[in-house]
Amino acid sequence: MSDGTLYDKVWDRHKVTELPTGQDQLFVGLHLVHEVTSPQAFGMLRERDTPVAFPERTHATVDHIVPTGNRDRPFADDAAETMMAELEENVRDAGIEFSDPDSGNQGIVHVIGPEQGLTQPGMTIVCGDSHTSTHGAFGALAFGIGTSQIRDVLATGCVAMEKQKVRKIEVTGELGDHVTAKDVILTIIRKLGTDGGVGYVYEYAGEAIEDLGMEGRMSICNMSIEGGARAGYVNPDETTYEWLRETDAFADDPERFAELRSYWESIASDDDAEYDDVVTIDGSEIEPTVTWGTTPGQGVGVTEPIPAPEDLPADKQDTARRAQKHMGVEPGETMEGYEIDVAFLGSCTNARLKDLREAAAFVTGREVDDDVRAMVVPGSQRVQRAAEAEGLDEVFTEAGFEWREPGCSMCLGMNDDQLQGDEASASSSNRNFVGRQGSKDGRTVLMSPTMVAAAAVTGEVTDVREMEEVVSV
Amino acid sequence: MSGSDADVDHESFAEGEAPAEKVTDVSGTGIPVRGNDIDTDQIIPARFMKVVTFDGLGQFAFFDQRFDDEDNEKDHPFNEEQYQGANVLVVNANFGCGSSREHAPQALMRWGIDAIVGESFAEIFAGNCLALGIPTVTADTESIEALQDYVAANPDAELHVDVENERVAYDDEAIDATVNDAQRKALVEGVWDTTALMGANASAVRETARSLPYVPEEDVPAADGGHDRPTGDD
Numbered sequence: 001m002s003d004g005t006l007y008d009k010v011w012d013r014h015k016v017t018e019l020p021t022g023q024d025q026l027f028v029g030l031h032l033v034h035e036v037t038s039p040q041a042f043g044m045l046r047e048r049d050t051p052v053a054f055p056e057r058t059h060a061t062v063d064h065i066v067p068t069g070n071r072d073r074p075f076a077d078d079a080a081e082t083m084m085a086e087l088e089e090n091v092r093d094a095g096i097e098f099s100d101p102d103s104g105n106q107g108i109v110h111v112i113g114p115e116q117g118l119t120q121p122g123m124t125i126v127c128g129d130s131h132t133s134t135h136g137a138f139g140a141l142a143f144g145i146g147t148s149q150i151r152d153v154l155a156t157g158c159v160a161m162e163k164q165k166v167r168k169i170e171v172t173g174e175l176g177d178h179v180t181a182k183d184v185i186l187t188i189i190r191k192l193g194t195d196g197g198v199g200y201v202y203e204y205a206g207e208a209i210e211d212l213g214m215e216g217r218m219s220i221c222n223m224s225i226e227g228g229a230r231a232g233y234v235n236p237d238e239t240t241y242e243w244l245r246e247t248d249a250f251a252d253d254p255e256r257f258a259e260l261r262s263y264w265e266s267i268a269s270d271d272d273a274e275y276d277d278v279v280t281i282d283g284s285e286i287e288p289t290v291t292w293g294t295t296p297g298q299g300v301g302v303t304e305p306i307p308a309p310e311d312l313p314a315d316k317q318d319t320a321r322r323a324q325k326h327m328g329v330e331p332g333e334t335m336e337g338y339e340i341d342v343a344f345l346g347s348c349t350n351a352r353l354k355d356l357r358e359a360a361a362f363v364t365g366r367e368v369d370d371d372v373r374a375m376v377v378p379g380s381q382r383v384q385r386a387a388e389a390e391g392l393d394e395v396f397t398e399a400g401f402e403w404r405e406p407g408c409s410m411c412l413g414m415n416d417d418q419l420q421g422d423e424a425s426a427s428s429s430n431r432n433f434v435g436r437q438g439s440k441d442g443r444t445v446l447m448s449p450t451m452v453a454a455a456a457v458t459g460e461v462t463d464v465r466e467m468e469e470v471v472s473v
Numbered sequence: 474m475s476g477s478d479a480d481v482d483h484e485s486f487a488e489g490e491a492p493a494e495k496v497t498d499v500s501g502t503g504i505p506v507r508g509n510d511i512d513t514d515q516i517i518p519a520r521f522m523k524v525v526t527f528d529g530l531g532q533f534a535f536f537d538q539r540f541d542d543e544d545n546e547k548d549h550p551f552n553e554e555q556y557q558g559a560n561v562l563v564v565n566a567n568f569g570c571g572s573s574r575e576h577a578p579q580a581l582m583r584w585g586i587d588a589i590v591g592e593s594f595a596e597i598f599a600g601n602c603l604a605l606g607i608p609t610v611t612a613d614t615e616s617i618e619a620l621q622d623y624v625a626a627n628p629d630a631e632l633h634v635d636v637e638n639e640r641v642a643y644d645d646e647a648i649d650a651t652v653n654d655a656q657r658k659a660l661v662e663g664v665w666d667t668t669a670l671m672g673a674n675a676s677a678v679r680e681t682a683r684s685l686p687y688v689p690e691e692d693v694p695a696a697d698g699g700h701d702r703p704t705g706d707d
C-alpha cells in the first residue's frame with residue numbers, strides 16, 4: 001500500500017475510527033450540496049429527527065436544474081421550481097450557507113468552491129456529484145458520494161470509506177501549442193481505460209502538470225472519475241497558494257493564510273513516497289484530442305485515425321462497435337471534418353474564466369457557422385461577471401454564440417438546454433454517454449474549449465492548430 | 474425492501490440491537506443485461522431525477538433502452554414478460570460507471586432488484602448499492618457470460634446468491650464469486666446503516682474536527698448536539 005503520499009496523510013488526519021465493517025470513518029472537512037442529490041437525504045434526516053451536525057462545514061448552491069435563460073421565480077419548469085424551493089427550505093432550516101442566484105455567487109458547485117476559497121489543500125471534500133474529484137486540484141481529498149452517504153455526512157459529519165491504492169500519473173515534458181489540460185486527461189483515460197482507476201486514487205504529477213494553472217489542474221482532476229478513479233489530486237505548490245491568497249477566505253486574512261500554509265505544505269506527498277503503481281505519459285506527444293465514441297475513454301488525436309474495434313482489447317470491442325454505429329463514424333477516418341450542429345462551451349470541466357478567454361481568442365472577429373447553434377454557459381456568476389468586465393460576452397455574442405446564465409446546462413440536459421434528435425455537439429463537458437445531453441439519439445464529441453470554438457466557427461471538428469488565433473492569450 | 478415477491482434472507486433484528494437488517498443471501502430468478510460500461514445515465518436518464526423523493530423511480534429504470542420516442546417498447550430484458558418478477562440482475566464489466574446518482578440503484582431496487590452479479594462495478598455505484606442493502610457480487614467473465622446464457626434459457630430457474638460464502642449457485646453449478654470484504658461484513662452482520670454506526674462516535678468526531686488546523690472551534694458543535702448559532706441565518 002502507498003506510504004507517505006498526500007492521500008495517506010490526509011486520510012490519517014481525518015480518520016475518526018475504524019468501523020466494525022473494516023471501513024474507516026472519515027471526518028468531512030467540506031460538504032458541498034446541490035439540489036438534485038440532496039433532497040432525499042434531508043428527508044431521511046427529518047424522518048430520523050436528526051439535525052445537520054456541521055452546518056458551518058456545509059455549503060450549498062443550485063446548478064443542475066437551474067435555467068440558464070429566464071430565471072424569474074417561480075421557474076417556468078414546475079419540477080425545477082419544486083427542487084429549488086425544497087433546497088431553499090432545507091438550507092434555511094439547517095443554517096447552511098447558500099450561494100443562490102440572488103447572492104451573485106451561484107454557479108456549478110465545482111466552480112464556486114475553488115473560487116470562493118472554500119476548497120483548500122489537505123481537506124476532505126465530498127458532494128453528491130461524481131465530479132467532486134475536481135477539488136483534488138488543490139491537494140484536497142475530494143470524491144463524489146451517493147444520497148445515502150449525503151445523509152451520513154449531514155447527520156454525522158463523516159463518511160464510511162475503505163482506503164484505496166494510489167497510482168501516480170506522471171505527465172512529462174512540455175505540452176504542444178494549443179494542447180490543453182483537457183487533451184491530457186482524455187489521453188490518460190484513453191490509455192488507462194474507463195475502469196482503469198477503479199480501486200485507485202490518481203496523483204497527477206510531472207512537469208506538464210506542474211506547468212498548468214489551477215484551471216487546468218481542475219479540468220484534469222474533474223475527469224478522474226471518467227477513468228474510474230473516484231478521486232484525483234495534484235500536490236499543492238506555489239501555483240495553488242497564489243490562487244488561494246486571492247480568494248474570499250484569505251484576501252483579508254493573511255495571518256490565517258500563513259498559519260494554514262504550513263499545514264498545506266505538510267500534507268504534500270513526500271519525495272520518497274511509495275506508490276502502488278506509477279504510469280508515465282509523454283506530454284509532448286499529446287495532440288488536441290476528441291472522442292469518437294460514447295465513453296470518455298474512446299478518444300483519439302484529432303489527426304489520428306479512429307481505431308477499428310477488432311484492434312482494441314477483446315472487452316472493448318463490443319462497446320466500440322455500438323459506439324461507432326451510434327456516432328456514425330468509420331474506423332480509419334479521422335474525426336476532423338465531423339459535422340456538428342451544436343457547440344457547447346460550459347460544464348464543471350471547462351467553464352472557468354481561463355477557458356472562456358482561450359476560446360474567445362479563436363472567436364474574435366469570426367462568425368459561428370450558419371448551421372450551428374452555439375452557446376457559452378459560464379461556470380458561475382463570478383466567472384460571468386469577470387468575463388463581461390473583459391468584454392468576452394460581446395466577443396461571443398457578436399460571433400453568434402448565446403451568452404447564458406451559469407449552471408450545468410447541456411452537460412447533462414436537466415434543464416431546457418438539450419440536444420434535439422440526432423444532433424451532434426462539440427462539447428467542452430465530460431461525458432459523451434448515449435443520451436447524456438438530453439436526446440437519446442444525440443451525439444457528443446468531447447474536446448477542449450478552444451477546439452469547441454474552432455468547431456463552432458467551421459461547423460465541423462477542426463484542428464485548432466490549423467486556425468489562426470485572433471487574439472493572443 | 475424487496476420490490477418483488479422473491480425471497481431475500483433479511484434477518485430482522487429487534488429495535489436497538491443492530492443498525493440494519495442482515496443480508497446473508499438473496500434467492501430468486503435472474504435477469505441478464507449485457508454490455509460493458511453501462512453508465513448510470515443509461516440506468517436512469519437525468520430527466521427523471523427532477524424529483525425530491527425516490528418514489529416511483531422503478532418504472533424509469535433503463536427507460537431510453539426500453540422505449541422509443543413514441544413510447545413503444547424496444548427489445549430490452551426489463552420489458553420482457555419472462556423476467557418480470559426477477560430479482561437478481563446479471564451484468565458485465567464496469568457496470569454503473571459515470572454519475573454518482575443514487576437514483577440508479579434506487580430505480581433498480583424499486584423495479585425489484587435485490588442483488589447484482591457482474592464482472593465488475595464502478596465504485597460509487599457499488600457504494601450506493603451497499604447503502605441500500607443490495608449486494609454487488611463479482612465473478613470472472615466466463616462465469617458471468619455462462620450465467621447470463623443460463624438465465625436467458627431458464628428465466629424461471631432460481632439463482633442463489635450467497636453473500637456470506639461468496640458463491641452464486643444455479644442448476645448444478647456454483648460460481649466462485651467475490652464480495653468485497655467490507656461489503657460482505659456490512660451485509661452479513663447487518664451493519665450497513667452507516668448513519669447509525671457513525672453517529673455513535675460523535676465525541677470522537679468532534680475531537681478529530683478540533684485537531685484539524687482548518688476547522689475553527691466555532692464550527693464544531695457542542696457535546697449535547699446543540700449549536701451555538703442563530704437559526705435560519707443563510
